[in-house]
Amino acid sequence: MKFAVLGSGQVGRSIGAGLVRHGHEVLMGSRDPNAEHVVAWVAEVGTGARALPYGEAASECEIACLATTWSGTENALHLAGAANLVGKIVIDVTNPFGRGPSGVTLVTGHDDSAGEQVQRWLPDSRVVKTWNTVNNQHMIDPKIPGGPGDMFLCGNNAAAKQTVSDLVRECGWPPLDVGGIEAARMLESLALLWVTYAISQQSSDHAFKLLRRQPPPAG
Numbered sequence: 693m694k695f696a697v698l699g700s701g702q703v704g705r706s707i708g709a710g711l712v713r714h715g716h717e718v719l720m721g722s723r724d725p726n727a728e729h730v731v732a733w734v735a736e737v738g739t740g741a742r743a744l745p746y747g748e749a750a751s752e753c754e755i756a757c758l759a760t761t762w763s764g765t766e767n768a769l770h771l772a773g774a775a776n777l778v779g780k781i782v783i784d785v786t787n788p789f790g791r792g793p794s795g796v797t798l799v800t801g802h803d804d805s806a807g808e809q810v811q812r813w814l815p816d817s818r819v820v821k822t823w824n825t826v827n828n829q830h831m832i833d834p835k836i837p838g839g840p841g842d843m844f845l846c847g848n849n850a851a852a853k854q855t856v857s858d859l860v861r862e863c864g865w866p867p868l869d870v871g872g873i874e875a876a877r878m879l880e881s882l883a884l885l886w887v888t889y890a891i892s893q894q895s896s897d898h899a900f901k902l903l904r905r906q907p908p909p910a911g
């Protein structure tokens with residue numbers, strides 16, 4: 693599969709490298725594909741990785757993965773071009789974090805979410821939110837003690853969620869579909885809980901698991 697990873701930060705570089713390890717082709721979309729850290733990433737990851745401006749990466753890919761700072765996301769999608777993403781799955785990994793008087797907070801509040809906003813910016817794309825509730829180092833091939841936990845995902849399109857569930861499973865996580873894109877409100881709140889625990893424990897090696905009754909085996 694040919695992926696565009698939009699944003700060359702920690703998340704974009706981790707997911708991009710992981711997808712290449714799994715045999716996929718990755719186009720790293722960036723405002724500056726010639727930036728030193730992007731060139732170094734392409735050299736390190738090797739065959740299967742290229743860097744392009746956002747628009748070219750979005751146009752060439754089959755699936756896009758949005759890995760931008762929340763405050764830069766609207767601009768990144770403007771540069772990527774909604775027309776280049778029509779009909780495509782867009783995996784949204786963003787968290788709409790800001791700083792309030794009591795520390796890290798959600799800037800979207802609790803009656804909206806980054807996932808829903810991304811779907812509004814890309815009305816003709818199939819947005820699936822996932823991977824936002826763990827540290828980037830564990831998004832693909834997690835190594836969490838006692839883990840891996842569950843990888844929550846949500847979105848409005850059932851076929852898109854099935855494709856992303858298969859991808860998440862391939863990358864080492866049991867996928868757990870929690871509903872339509874409005875469930876991103878919960879997943880982004882969960883990410884805030886993840887950060888709160890990370891700060892208090894000075895650790896990034898944790899994830900969430902939903903304990904539940906397992907369905908009886910088929911047959």
Ligand SMILES: NC(=O)c1ccc[n+]([C@@H]2O[C@H](COP(=O)([O-])OP(=O)(O)OC[C@H]3O[C@@H](n4cnc5c(N)ncnc54)[C@H](OP(=O)(O)O)[C@@H]3O)[C@@H](O)[C@H]2O)c1
Nearest residue numbers: 699700701702703722723759760761764767786787827828
């Ligand atoms: N860090 C984690 O482990 C983690 C875990 C879960 C979720 N997340 C979420 O994933 C997203 C990415 O996290 P990160 O740690 O990779 O962030 P980051 O290191 O700050 O990088 C994000 C990237 O966003 C792009 N960007 C920033 N401002 C932009 C603008 N004005 N216009 C266009 N593009 C812009 C930049 O890419 P270019 O310079 O290449 O254009 C930048 O490298 C965030 O929303 C974060 O909350 C992070």
